[in-house]
Every structure is written in C-alpha cells, then in structure tokens.
Amino acid sequence: xxxxxxxxxxxxxxxxxxxxxxxxxxxxxxxxxxxxxxxxxxxxxxxxxxxxxxxxxxxxxxxxxxxxxxxxxxxxxxxxxxxxxxxxxxxxxxxxxxxxxxxxxxxxxxxx
Amino acid sequence: xxxxxxxxxxxxxxxxxxxxxxxxxxxxxxxxxxxxxxxxxxxxxxxxxxxxxxxxxxxxxxxxxxxxxxxxxxxxxxxxxxxxxxxxxxxxxxxxxxxxxxxxxxxxxxxx
Numbered sequence: 001x002x003x004x005x006x007x008x009x010x011x012x013x014x015x016x017x018x019x020x021x022x023x024x025x026x027x028x029x030x031x032x033x034x035x036x037x038x039x040x041x042x043x044x045x046x047x048x049x050x051x052x053x054x055x056x057x058x059x060x061x062x063x064x065x066x067x068x069x070x071x072x073x074x075x076x077x078x079x080x081x082x083x084x085x086x087x088x089x090x091x092x093x094x095x096x097x098x099x100x101x102x103x104x105x106x107x108x109x110x111x112x
Numbered sequence: 113x114x115x116x117x118x119x120x121x122x123x124x125x126x127x128x129x130x131x132x133x134x135x136x137x138x139x140x141x142x143x144x145x146x147x148x149x150x151x152x153x154x155x156x157x158x159x160x161x162x163x164x165x166x167x168x169x170x171x172x173x174x175x176x177x178x179x180x181x182x183x184x185x186x187x188x189x190x191x192x193x194x195x196x197x198x199x200x201x202x203x204x205x206x207x208x209x210x211x212x213x214x215x216x217x218x219x220x221x222x223x224x
C-alpha cells in the first residue's frame with residue numbers, strides 16, 4: 001500500500017520563474033492538502049482540495065494555485081517565484097476533509 | 113499572536129530522562145488536537161491525538177486542557193531515537209474544515 005508520494009524531491013529555480021509540484025495521495029484517500037514549511041518553522045497551510053475543488057485556503061497570495069484531478073492526485077503551481085518561496089512543500093492526504101492527514105516526503109524548492 | 117505557540121527549545125536531556133513539552137492555542141473553537149513528530153529533513157508523522165481525558169501510548173502521554181487552551185506531551189524514559197522535532201497541531205473551528213495549524217515545533221535532543 002503506497003503512501004503519499006511527491007515529485008520532484010528537489011528543485012532549483014530562479015526568481016520570476018514558475019514551478020509545478022505534484023502529489024499522489026495514499027490509496028483510498030480523496031482529499032489533498034498542501035503546506036509550506038520554511039526552515040525552522042512549522043508547516044503553514046496553503047490550501048485543500050476535495051472533489052476537484054479548492055475547499056479552504058490559507059493566507060497565501062494568488063501566485064499559489066492548485067488543481068486536483070479525477071484520480072485525486074494534485075498539483076501545486078507557484079508563479080513569479082520569490083526568494084522567500086524557498087521551502088519544503090508538503091502534501092498531505094486524507095479520507096475526507098476532516099480525517100487524519102498523512103504527509104508525503106515533500107519537495108524541497110530553492111529559489112535563487 | 114501565533115495561533116499555536118510552542119517553546120522551540122532545544123531541549124537537551126540524557127537518556128532515561130522524563131521531558132515535557134507544552135503548547136497553547138488561541139482559537140477556543142478548535143476541535144481536534146495532535147502531536148506530530150518530524151525527523152530532520154523528513155515529513156511530519158502523527159505521533160498521537162490528544163483528548164481532554166488524557167491519553168497514553170507507551171512512554172508518551174498527551175493532555176488537553178480546553179479551559180486554558182493548553183496541550184502537553186510527556187515523554188518518559190527518553191531514548192536516543194526520540195531525538196526529533198515535536199509539532200503541536202490544532203484543527204477545526206468555525207469555518208475550518210480540515211486545515212491543520214502547526215506550532216513552530218520543539219526540538220528534543222536525547223544524549224547518551
């Protein structure tokens with residue numbers, strides 16, 4: 001039973017570029033949430049997807065957008081990258097909006 | 113004021129010691145409470161849920177005080193393998209479906 005998977009594991013971009021991160025949820029899970037974790041901080045909620053719709057959003061600018069596909073996988077897109085976007089991006093899946101969330105290994109993004 | 117506040121530590125303790133972590137949360141409507149563990153450069157993993165009645169899992173005991181909006185984690189007989197960052201997490205509240213709100217994390221280093 002595969003857990004949550006994310007790709008790529010690491011990514012280096014320059015300021016102003018765009019990036020797409022991908023997440024496949026744990027088998028049987030239909031809800032995907034995305035978090036940003038800066039160095040030395042706890043994860044911060046970006047948004048949550050269920051039934052291919054964004055259900056809740058944290059305090060992140062519109063440069064951060066997402067999508068959920070019919071197979072429940074999800075993408076996180078960040079436009080016009082800033083140096084401050086450098087972080088570990090974590091995807092978590094759950095069986096429903098309110099159930100226990102299980103995290104993937106994350107994607108480390110470095111913006112130069 | 114942060115929604116979930118923790119002392120970042122680090123807590124340096126010898127093997128066999130008992131150590132306690134605390135956190136406070138600001139939203140009195142919060143409904144669910146957790147401790148997650150995060151090893152260096154890894155994803156957070158659920159350690160245990162926290163209930164008002166208190167709950168125990170082996171050497172770990174968690175407690176919730178709703179009146180004081182205070183959550184605690186007690187680790188008895190510390191092992192080297194307990195060295196990690198412990199994240200206090202809150203979920204729920206008005207208009208909040210599945211968003212997890214993390215504290216900054218408390219770093220524990222258990223020494224031989």
